[in-house]
Amino acid sequence: MKKIIIKLIIYIPLVLLGLEILIRTFNLTKDYPIRYVDEMGVEKWLPNQHGVSVTGIRRQNASEFRINNSGFNSYREYTPSKETFEIALVGDSFIEGFHQNYYNSIGKKIENKLNGIQVYEYGYAGYDLADELHLIHQYQDAFNLIDLVFISLEFETDLTRPNYTILGERMKLESPLYKALRQCKLLVYMQTIGILDAPKSLFSKALSQDKNINIDHPSEEETHSNLEYFENFKKLVNTYGFDKTRYIFLLDAEITPEAFLKYLKNNEFKYVDFSEILNNSKSSTTLLYDMHWNDHGRELIAKLISFYITENK
Amino acid sequence: MLFNSLEYFIFLPVVFFLYWTVFKKHLKAQNALILLASYIFYGMWDWRFLSLILLSTVVDYTTGLNIYASQGFKTRKLWLWASITFNIGLLGFFKYYNFFVDSWIDLTSVFGYHLKSTWTLKVILPVGISFYTFQTMSYSFDVYYRKIKPTKDFLAFATYVSFFPQLVAGPIERASNLLPQIAKKRNFKYNQIVEGLKLILWGLFKKVALADAVAPIVDDVFANYSSYPASTLILGVIMFSFQIYCDFSGYSDIAIGSAKLFGIELMSNFKFPYFSRNIGEFWQRWHISLSTWFKSYLYIPLGGSRVATSKVIRNVFIIFIVSGFWHGANWTFIFWGGLHAAAFTPVLLLKRNRAYKNSTIGGDTFFTTLKEITAALVTFSVVSFSWIFFRSNSLRDSFQFINRIFEQFYFEPYFHVKGYRMIDYYILIIVFILYEFRIRKDERNPIPFKSKYVRFITYTILIFMMLLFYDDNTDRSFIYFQF
Numbered sequence: 001m002k003k004i005i006i007k008l009i010i011y012i013p014l015v016l017l018g019l020e021i022l023i024r025t026f027n028l029t030k031d032y033p034i035r036y037v038d039e040m041g042v043e044k045w046l047p048n049q050h051g052v053s054v055t056g057i058r059r060q061n062a063s064e065f066r067i068n069n070s071g072f073n074s075y076r077e078y079t080p081s082k083e084t085f086e087i088a089l090v091g092d093s094f095i096e097g098f099h100q101n102y103y104n105s106i107g108k109k110i111e112n113k114l115n116g117i118q119v120y121e122y123g124y125a126g127y128d129l130a131d132e133l134h135l136i137h138q139y140q141d142a143f144n145l146i147d148l149v150f151i152s153l154e155f156e157t158d159l160t161r162p163n164y165t166i167l168g169e170r171m172k173l174e175s176p177l178y179k180a181l182r183q184c185k186l187l188v189y190m191q192t193i194g195i196l197d198a199p200k201s202l203f204s205k206a207l208s209q210d211k212n213i214n215i216d217h218p219s220e221e222e223t224h225s226n227l228e229y230f231e232n233f234k235k236l237v238n239t240y241g242f243d244k245t246r247y248i249f250l251l252d253a254e255i256t257p258e259a260f261l262k263y264l265k266n267n268e269f270k271y272v273d274f275s276e277i278l279n280n281s282k283s284s285t286t287l288l289y290d291m292h293w294n295d296h297g298r299e300l301i302a303k304l305i306s307f308y309i310t311e312n313k
Numbered sequence: 314m315l316f317n318s319l320e321y322f323i324f325l326p327v328v329f330f331l332y333w334t335v336f337k338k339h340l341k342a343q344n345a346l347i348l349l350a351s352y353i354f355y356g357m358w359d360w361r362f363l364s365l366i367l368l369s370t371v372v373d374y375t376t377g378l379n380i381y382a383s384q385g386f387k388t389r390k391l392w393l394w395a396s397i398t399f400n401i402g403l404l405g406f407f408k409y410y411n412f413f414v415d416s417w418i419d420l421t422s423v424f425g426y427h428l429k430s431t432w433t434l435k436v437i438l439p440v441g442i443s444f445y446t447f448q449t450m451s452y453s454f455d456v457y458y459r460k461i462k463p464t465k466d467f468l469a470f471a472t473y474v475s476f477f478p479q480l481v482a483g484p485i486e487r488a489s490n491l492l493p494q495i496a497k498k499r500n501f502k503y504n505q506i507v508e509g510l511k512l513i514l515w516g517l518f519k520k521v522a523l524a525d526a527v528a529p530i531v532d533d534v535f536a537n538y539s540s541y542p543a544s545t546l547i548l549g550v551i552m553f554s555f556q557i558y559c560d561f562s563g564y565s566d567i568a569i570g571s572a573k574l575f576g577i578e579l580m581s582n583f584k585f586p587y588f589s590r591n592i593g594e595f596w597q598r599w600h601i602s603l604s605t606w607f608k609s610y611l612y613i614p615l616g617g618s619r620v621a622t623s624k625v626i627r628n629v630f631i632i633f634i635v636s637g638f639w640h641g642a643n644w645t646f647i648f649w650g651g652l653h654a655a656a657f658t659p660v661l662l663l664k665r666n667r668a669y670k671n672s673t674i675g676g677d678t679f680f681t682t683l684k685e686i687t688a689a690l691v692t693f694s695v696v697s698f699s700w701i702f703f704r705s706n707s708l709r710d711s712f713q714f715i716n717r718i719f720e721q722f723y724f725e726p727y728f729h730v731k732g733y734r735m736i737d738y739y740i741l742i743i744v745f746i747l748y749e750f751r752i753r754k755d756e757r758n759p760i761p762f763k764s765k766y767v768r769f770i771t772y773t774i775l776i777f778m779m780l781l782f783y784d785d786n787t788d789r790s791f792i793y794f795q796f
Contacts, residue, residue, distance in 0.1 A: 001333055003503055011769070018773035019780065028781075058737060058781050194785030198319040288732025 020186045029188040030054040030098075033067055035174055037166055040138040043131070044071035044124055053098040056289040057193050066102045070120075075103045078120045080145035087309065088120045088143065090132045091152030091250070095123030099292040106293075109302035114309060120146065126170060129153060129233070133240035134164035136247075146246075148312075150272070150305060153249045155256045159229035163239055226257055233260075244268050248308070250301075254279070277304050314357040316567040317520055317789055324354065329574050333501050340498050344472045347495075347575065351477035355441070358481075362439040365403065370474045372399045373449040377456045377463035377470075389457060396453035400446040407442055412642030441481030443639055443796050447606055449474055452488040454610050461489050469495045478571035482564050482793040484582040484602035487609075491577070499576030508758065509573030515759035516566030518775045523745060524560035525789060526782035527552045527738060533730045535704055538714045544724040546717060553704050554697045555742055558587065560792045561600070569757070584756045585749055587696075588674040590688035592656045593666030595696060603639070607632045618661065629661060630654040640703070640796050645711060649702040656695050673753050681750075731784075741782065 023029060031051030037043050049067040070078045073096050080086045089095045089107060097105045107119030122135060132151050136143050143149060152158075172178065181187055190196050249271035253261060264271055277300050278285045285297030293301060314320045328350045336342040356363050376396040383389045405413075452473070455461045464470050473492045479485075534541060534549025541549075565582035572579045582602050589595035596604050608617075615628045630651065637650020660666050674689060675681035705711040729735055752759055762768050 001501060004506055011772070014769065015773050015776060018769075019777055022773070022777050023780075056733075057783060058733065060733060189780065193780070193783055195780070195783060197785070202319060 016186060020184065023185045023189050026059065027052065027062070028054065028059055029185045029192060031065075032182050032188075033065065035170070036071075037171065038071065041166070042071075042135050042138050043166055043170065045073070047071045054192075055099060055287070060289050061099060061287060063099060063101045064103075065098050070122075072120075072122050072124070073097055073102055073105075074121045075105070075108055076118065076120075078142065080118075080120070080142050082145060084118055085116060086118045086120060086146045087148040087150065087305075088122055088146045089150050089152075089250075089305075090122040090127075090136065091150075092123065092127045092158075093125035094292060095121055095152060096125055097121070097123060097292075097298075098125070099287060099290055100295070100298065104295065104298075106298045106302050106305070109299055110306050110309075113302060113306040117309070126167070128158040128160065129236055130161050130164040132158075133236050133242070137240040148309060149243075149247045150250045151247060153251045153256075153271075155226075155229060155251075155260055159232045159236075162232040162235040226259070230260065230263070242269075244270065248272055250274065250305075252278075272304060272308050274301055274304055277301075314354050315790060316564060316571075317517060320357065324350070325571060325574070332575055337501075341468060343499065343575075344468050344495060347477070348468065348472045348475060351472070351475040351480060354477040355475065355480055358440045359437070362442075365407075365439055365442070366445060366475050367471075369400065369403065369446060369449050370471045372396065373452055373474070374464075374467055374470045376453050378465070380453065380456045381463045393453055393457045396450060400450045404442060404446050407438055409638075409642045438795070440794055444483050444485055445474060445480060447485045447603075447639075448488075451485070451606060451610065452492070455488050461492065464492060464496060466496060476572070476577070478568040478575075478577075479579055482561070482568070482791055482796075483600075484565055484568065484580050485606055486579060486602065487606075490580060494577050502576065505573050505576060509570040511760045512566045512570030512573065512757065514570075514772065514775055516563040516568075516570060518779055519559035519563030519566065520791070521779040522775075522782040523741065524556045524563060524792075525784055525787045526741070527556050528787050529730055529784065530727075530738070531556050531704070534727075535710075535714075538710075538717060541717075541727075542721045542723050542725045543718045545727045546714060546721075548727055550697050550701055550704075552738075553700050554587070554693070555745075557700065557703070557792055558583070564791045564793060566759070581756050585673075585753045587693050587746075588689055588750065588753055589692045590669055590674060590685055591660050591665055591692055592653065592695060593660040594669040595692055596653075596657065597670065603636065607636055611635065622662065625661065626658055629658050633657065644708050645702045645705055648708060648711070649699050652699045652702065656699075675750070675753065731786075737782075741778070 030053045033049040033051060034046040035043065036046050045067040047067060047069050049065075051065055053063050053065050055061040065073045066075065068074045068077050072078075087110070093099075095106065105121060107121045110119045111117055122132075124131070127135075129151070136149065136151075187196075247270070249264070249269065251271050251273060252275045253271075253273040254275035261271075263269075278297065281296065281300060283296055285293055285300060287294045314324060328346065332343055332346055336346045352363055352366075355366065373396055376392050376399075380389050380392040380396075383392060452461075452463075452470075456463045464473075469492065472495050473486075473488065476486075476491065476495070531549055531553045534545060534552070538546055538549070562583035569579045569581070580602055582600060584598040584601065586595050586598035589598055612628055612632045615631060616624055617628065618625045620628070633650040633654035634647055635650070637646040637648070637653075640646040640649075657666070674685050701714055702708070702711045705714060727735060729738075752761055755761065760768055760771050762771060
């Protein structure tokens with residue numbers, strides 16, 4: 001028995017070390033850029049970082065990212081001026097675009113379609129409307145120089161809170177413990193492909209039993225009615241301001257309640273609906289191993305925005 | 314509790330540790346621990362069906378004692394039939410009842426009667442029922458044929474029936490092999506434990522990196538066969554051949570490996586069947602515990618091959634069709650069995666069924682001959698063809714699938730449903746075949762290298778391959794659990 005235990009104590013760490021080496025050798029995991037909250041209270045990436053984002057098993061999708069001076073994934077720096085025509089795309093991971101090479105983003109595609117235009121991509125995974133409007137509000141000086149601002153909005157997920165606060169859940173990922181854990185590429189890979197879901201779920205089940213909480217059912221706080229979302233929307237717009245002449249929502253009308261679309265129209269909020277152009281596409285618009293837009297999907301979104309700009313310039 | 318689940322990876326070391334420490338000194342305590350662990354293991358699926366196992370245990374324990382105690386031939390036979398009736402009845406009710414009702418309704422509809430299916434019941438199939446009922450029946454048979462004496466130790470017998478490593482999907486053990494091991498003191502043997510751990514790793518590799526990895530391809534091809542050309546359909550069939558082999562033999566390896574951790578040797582269930590040079594050899598290497606069960610308790614009592622040729626053919630068809638039916642209440646399995654009987658009969662009549670009994674492909678040489686490779690490929694093709702019936706949902710689907718292979722006989726590259734590179738799977742399977750060829754002589758020693766460095770590299774690579782081919786969205790249960 002002793003011999004077996006001793007052998008296991010020797011072999012297991014050695015095998016883990018071997019796996020770590022193999023995973024590093026074949027670059028199977030993504031690089032994690034560092035996130036932080038700047039002096040304006042905006043959560044974003046620490047400026048000037050480079051790396052590769054990997055999705056799926058066996059490096060199925062690998063794309064380069066470049067965090068610019070402003071702390072966002074983009075091929076360009078943001079220097080708005082009165083002389084040039086700039087547009088900003090403000091949104092979540094779809095705009096952030098870690099699933100694509102940074103030089104092949106929606107912004108780049110728009111610039112390719114329209115001469116003399118600069119596109120600034122303020123994308124950050126997990127951003128909701130509170131994050132987006134707060135960001136615009138805090139960077140008012142820059143945004144006042146930007147000619148058009150497209151703000152992505154998904155009714156079901158982006159209106160869950162009435163005001164901006166720094167989300168502890170996301171910033172927790174920058175704690176020393178998480179940073180240290182991320183140094184272990186084996187762990188990162190296992191987490192990415194879902195192997196750690198079972199132990200995590202077992203652990204959380206055990207915890208929830210201790211606290212007598214049933215994790216299978218959403219708590220009351222998680223259940224929001226459409227009415228609450230409406231109220232949150234109004235509060236956010238009132239708190240952070242909204243320039244109806246320059247700000248345009250980018251949304252999927254098919255998954256947005258009719259009443260909310262009506263409200264936007266009645267109150268002169270402009271929006272661009274991308275549901276039709278994506279649904280009419282004969283080829284797939286999303287990645288196979290990911291829900292994000294693929295190259296074709298991004299091309300269609302860029303086409304839609306370019307068309308809107310041309311029509312309204 | 315699945316072998317490839319986190320629960321099992323906590324459960325197994327805990328039971329192992331208790332078994333060789335706290336319960337080490339007393340045989341009865343060790344057996345009681347295994348019995349308790351087995352009931353927990355099984356109860357985690359559905360604790361209600363534990364009553365069936367317990368009932369089966371009590372019935373066969375009692376009938377075993379009564380068969381032995383009976384003096385007259387008729388009484389002994391009566392007790393044997395009591396055991397058979399009970400076990401087959403259990404199987405018949407839980408597994409085949411609805412099949413017979415539906416088949417009767419279908420048959421009457423041919424003659425213009427349209428009966429309503431009011432007799433069918435919503436019966437859940439208890440996991441492993443086909444395995445443990447056959448195992449307990451084998452005990453009654455062995456006592457009846459005086460191969461073994463019945464045990465008076467109920468605890469040992471209950472442990473034999475419900476031994477968790479092989480409870481839900483075999484190997485279907487003979488009482489003559491397993492019961493004596495349970496009845497006597499086991500000693501901790503370092504080598505046996507290491508062999509067990511190696512088999513568990515090898516079984517897991519086959520399940521995770523191969524069976525589960527190709528499952529989405531197989532599911533896609535069989536679900537959408539009407540829209541694919543012959544090249545894709547053939548690819549799907551080949552992939553299923555590897556899926557079912559790696560799934561079931563992987564399970565068996567984990568079972569045998571787990572049993573070794575408790576000092577118990579289970580019988581081998583697979584001996585590299587895809588290297589078989591004819592269908593006779595295939596059945597000596599595929600699901601050995603079931604095929605030998607049918608041979609011992611059905612084929613030989615029917616007269617085996619020591620009767621007139623017509624009866625030999627009849628016997629062959631009976632065991633293969635019954636074997637097919639054992640797999641599931643569906644005509645596809647019966648047809649699958651019939652197909653194997655048809656392929657096996659000429660081999661038997663030409664007396665080639667045992668031609669390769671004591672040899673492996675390639676013998677002692679590093680490579681094999683072209684003749685043997687051709688023979689193995691022909692056998693693999695026949696077996697793979699039969700898998701179409703095994704995998705399809707209905708006979709109609711099977712025939713349409715085959716029909717489409719001939720009608721749409723052209724090549725088109727296949728793209729993985731989830732966008733993964735197909736070349737990865739082709740390389741994996743080729744490397745797997747070459748590795749299996751390397752280890753083909755001893756199925757119980759899949760990592761046979763003498764150098765500890767080579768062994769260490771092999772362990773690391775096997776785990777690495779599991780990580781590379783792990784698919785989070787695949788149903789990870791074992792195919793044979795449904796039987």
